[in-house]
Amino acid sequence: MMYSEKVLDHFTNPRNVGELPDANGVGEVGNAKCGDIMKMYLKIEGGIITDVRFKTFGCGAAIATSSMATEMVKGKTVEEALQLSNKAVMEALDGLPPVKVHCSVLAEQAVRAALSDYYTRQGIDPEPIVGKIQEVDHDHEGSGCDSCSL
Amino acid sequence: MSKMIYADNAATTQVSQRVLQKMLPWLGQHYGNPSSIYGIGREARAAIEEARSQVAQAIGANPGEIYFTSCGTESDNWAIKGLAHTLAAKGKRHIITSAIEHHAVLHTCKALEKEGFSVTYLPVDQYGLVSPAQVEKAITPQTALVSIMFANNEIGTIQPVAEIGAICRKAGVPFHTDAVQAAGHLPIDVESMSIDLLSLSAHKFHGPKGVGVLYIRKGIPFPTVFMDGGGQERGRRAGTENVAGIVGLGEALTEALEELPEKTSRVTAMRDRLISELTKLPKSRLNGHPDRRLPGNCNISFQGVEGEALLLLLDNHDICASSGSACTSGSLDPSHVLLAIGLPHEIAHGSLRLSLGDMNTPDEVEEILKAVPQVVERLRAMSPVWEKIKDE
Numbered sequence: 001m002m003y004s005e006k007v008l009d010h011f012t013n014p015r016n017v018g019e020l021p022d023a024n025g026v027g028e029v030g031n032a033k034c035g036d037i038m039k040m041y042l043k044i045e046g047g048i049i050t051d052v053r054f055k056t057f058g059c060g061a062a063i064a065t066s067s068m069a070t071e072m073v074k075g076k077t078v079e080e081a082l083q084l085s086n087k088a089v090m091e092a093l094d095g096l097p098p099v100k101v102h103c104s105v106l107a108e109q110a111v112r113a114a115l116s117d118y119y120t121r122q123g124i125d126p127e128p129i130v131g132k133i134q135e136v137d138h139d140h141e142g143s144g145c146d147s148c149s150l
Numbered sequence: 151m152s153k154m155i156y157a158d159n160a161a162t163t164q165v166s167q168r169v170l171q172k173m174l175p176w177l178g179q180h181y182g183n184p185s186s187i188y189g190i191g192r193e194a195r196a197a198i199e200e201a202r203s204q205v206a207q208a209i210g211a212n213p214g215e216i217y218f219t220s221c222g223t224e225s226d227n228w229a230i231k232g233l234a235h236t237l238a239a240k241g242k243r244h245i246i247t248s249a250i251e252h253h254a255v256l257h258t259c260k261a262l263e264k265e266g267f268s269v270t271y272l273p274v275d276q277y278g279l280v281s282p283a284q285v286e287k288a289i290t291p292q293t294a295l296v297s298i299m300f301a302n303n304e305i306g307t308i309q310p311v312a313e314i315g316a317i318c319r320k321a322g323v324p325f326h327t328d329a330v331q332a333a334g335h336l337p338i339d340v341e342s343m344s345i346d347l348l349s350l351s352a353h354k355f356h357g358p359k360g361v362g363v364l365y366i367r368k369g370i371p372f373p374t375v376f377m378d379g380g381g382q383e384r385g386r387r388a389g390t391e392n393v394a395g396i397v398g399l400g401e402a403l404t405e406a407l408e409e410l411p412e413k414t415s416r417v418t419a420m421r422d423r424l425i426s427e428l429t430k431l432p433k434s435r436l437n438g439h440p441d442r443r444l445p446g447n448c449n450i451s452f453q454g455v456e457g458e459a460l461l462l463l464l465d466n467h468d469i470c471a472s473s474g475s476a477c478t479s480g481s482l483d484p485s486h487v488l489l490a491i492g493l494p495h496e497i498a499h500g501s502l503r504l505s506l507g508d509m510n511t512p513d514e515v516e517e518i519l520k521a522v523p524q525v526v527e528r529l530r531a532m533s534p535v536w537e538k539i540k541d542e
Contacts, residue, residue, distance in 0.1 A: 011462060017532045032496035032535055035456050035475060035484065039534040057535040059458035059475070 003060060004094035010064035015071050020053040024121055027113025029133065030106050036062045038110040040070070042081075044118055049073050049081055054110070061100035065107035068092050073111055078118070082130065084111050109133060155514045158470045159354075159446055160303050160331060160505035165398070166356040172401040173358065176394035184391050185380065194393045201400025205363055208403045209348065210339040217364045217383050218396050222330040223254040224376070225349030225364035228387070229326045230258045230297055232373020233347070234267055237294035240371075244292040246270045248280045249490040250307075251299050254349075255328055256486070259297075267294075277439035278307035278491050286317045295324045300332035300348075304474055304487040304503060305438030306447025308336065315344030324370045330354055330362075334406030335414075335444060346370045350403075352395065356507075357402030361395035413508045417445040420506050420515045424448040427519050431526060433539065437488060437501060446506035449474075451493065454536030455500045455529040457484075463525040469518055474501040496535065 003011070020041035030037035036058035043051040052074050056066040068089050073081040086104035090096050096104060113133045119126035156164070165173075176197060182190030184198055199213070206213040219225045234245060247259055249271045259269045270288045272280055280298055289296070296318050301308045311327055318325035326347035329338060333348075334355025340348060348365040352358055366373065372386075379388025425448050429436050433453035452460070457473025464471050474485030475498070483489070484498035493501075504518060530536040 008462075011459070012466060014532065028534060032499075033494075035496070035499040037534050055532050055534040055537065057454065057533040058456050060462045062456070063459060063532070 002097065003064075004096075006068075006092070006094045007061060007064040007096065010067040010093065011060040014054075014063055014067040016053050016067065016074070017055070018053045019055065020051060023051075023053070023114075025114040025116075025118030027110055027115070027117050027133070029109040029113050030058070032057065035059065036103060036106055038062065038066050038106055040066070040110040040114040042073070042111075042114045042118060044078060047078050049076055049078065058103065058106075059100070061096055061103040062106065064093060065089050065096070065103045066110065069107040069111055078115060081111055081115060084108055154468045154470065155510075155517055156470045157504040157506060157510065157514070157518060158472050159507035159510075160306075160444075160503065161472055162353045162359065163356045163507055164509060165353075165358055166402065166405060168405055169357055169398045169402045173394045173398040176397050180393075184393060185382065194391075197393060197397050198391055201396045204400035204404045205365075208338070208407055209333070209350075209365060210341050211365050212368065214384075215365055215368055217366060217387055218391060218399070219362040219364055219376075219387060220360055220392070221362045222252075222328065222349050222351030222354075223362075225351070225362045226252070226254040226297075226326075226328055227258050228364050228373055228376040229347040229349060229366075230255065230295065231262065232376060233295045233324055233326070233371065234262050235374045236371050238267070242292050242294035243267045244270070244290055245294055246272065246285060246288045246296045246298075248272045248274060248298050248309075250274050250278055250280075250302055250304075250487045251297070252303055252328055252330065254330075255297055255299065268292075272298075274307075274490050276492055277442070278302055278305050278437075278487065279439065279442070280309050280314065282310050282313040282317055285314050286321070289317075289321045289323055293321075293323050295326055295347075297326040297328065300327045300329035300338070301336065301444050302438070302487060303331045304485055305449045305491065306331075306443035306505075307439045308332070308442045308444065311345065312343040318346070319344040324367075331444060334403055335446070337407075337410065340365060340367065347373075352399035352402055355402050355406040356509075358395050358398040361392050361399045363399065414445045417506055417508055417510070420510060420512060421446055421448050423512075423515055424504055424506075424518065425450070428522060431523055434526075435497075437491065437493070444505075446510075448504040448506070449501060450504075451488075451497045451501045452526045452530075453497055453500055454533045454539055455526055457499055457501050459529050460500070460502050460525055463528065464521060467517075467521040467525070469521055472503040472505070474503065475499045 023041035025042035028039040041053040054066045086108040116126035116130040184194040202213045324346040333350035346367040351362040437449040457475030488498035
């Protein structure tokens with residue numbers, strides 16, 4: 001299996017790793033059973049994502065897609081961040097091996113989960129805006145995460 | 151660090167200089183077809199027969215019981231499918247194997263299930279050991295064969311082969327063992343261990359890739375012919391022989407068994423140093439049996455990290471290793487072996503296999519011991535799973 005130079009770069013030197021104590025939107029997606037969990041921290045001021053951090057348990061592609069997703073939403077408006085697609089993340093990384101496509105889906109979902117939390121904290125029902133988010137499953141009950149079925 | 155550290159000897163090994171030198175003439179001036187009647191053909195025939203004798207001697211068999219194949223997987227396929235098809239004619243359509251076999255055996259058994267054979271996949275204990283008593287209990291009058299690996303490729307557990315062999319012998323059921331990880335590393339004697347069929351592969355003991363052996367005991371029901379064609383391998387496995395590969399296999403096995411006790415104690419000492427140091431890391435555990443394991447095998451799970459990420463970071467340190475994580479298995483599930491010994495998925499994902507050989511040095515082990523804790527710590531620092539479990 002071959003990773004692109006960009007994937008290896010984002011894996012080896014991930015951008016925006018860590019936590020954000022003053023984040024006002026935090027989302028976590030994935031499933032330890034499947035081997036990937038991503039946690040995304042957003043700081044949103046005046047509708048703009050002014051800062052972002054992530055923590056990821058997962059393979060090289062999971063870490064690289066998380067890193068790339070943080071770069072792609074930083075400085076963007078909430079509306080722009082909602083448009084972030086897994087395809088865009090993949091393209092920005094010069095592609096992923098087919099078995100790793102689900103990592104890019106997880107990165108997209110992590111951003112959406114953090115935005116969903118942001119709306120909830122604002123007293124706004126997130127579902128009509130963000131859609132349904134697959135909850136993180138630390139207890140690994142059930143059949144696993146949606147992204148794995150891809 | 152400038153020099154690569156190769157700690158993946160269970161995946162493959164470097165061809166030794168002695169083996170390479172012995173092979174080269176058979177890729178050069180000695181290009182005859184072993185089936186030809188003139189001089190360079192006869193030379194090639196003699197070289198193959200010498201290699202056959204080397205293999206026979208190494209495992210306590212007769213040369214007439216040694217068949218050269220293209221790899222361990224082919225040997226496993228031939229042994230299991232061949233015997234199953236032979237014995238199905240006598241109404242025997244049941245196979246016994248274990249849950250932790252290599253895919254060469256497991257997927258062969260799955261294929262036979264589709265043909266209507268029934269297969270018992272024996273469970274293993276927490277160390278990966280098959281219980282001989284369970285083998286005995288599973289044997290029925292319909293059992294065509296028992297196939298249990300000699301030693302496991304992932305966790306290194308060495309099975310009680312002789313006990314299982316004795317049980318099969320007593321029950322009159324042919325016993326096959328996939329000895330791909332064991333050959334050249336552990337003493338094997340097909341007589342005292344009551345082994346009827348045995349698979350091995352040259353590239354696991356400093357021989358070339360693309361050549362293997364199936365030992366078939368004289369007198370057991372013969373597996374159906376693997377490959378129809380010419381008269382090679384006594385008509386059972388047709389096709390012009392891989393002369394250089396076969397010569398290399400014979401020499402590699404002979405070389406591997408020279409001073410085996412000394413090599414074993416040297417490699418075991420390095421392995422035990424890895425195990426004792428790496429299991430000092432918090433939330434780590436050794437997978438496999440503490441003593442009954444291959445001399446070079448160290449398999450450890452580190453909670454809160456994922457195996458493929460570990461391997462990529464170790465690669466940045468020029469260390470070659472392996473993992474049982476889903477991301478390295480090419481499927482969504484982590485290693486079937488780690489699940490079979492009872493590891494939860496998330497811990498199985500964080501496994502690291504370091505497999506040493508007699509070409510590794512204690513200095514390399516020290517380099518590995520510097521790199522692995524750094525890499526584990528770095529991944530744990532960015533892991534939301536570690537954040538939750540570190541204080542548990």
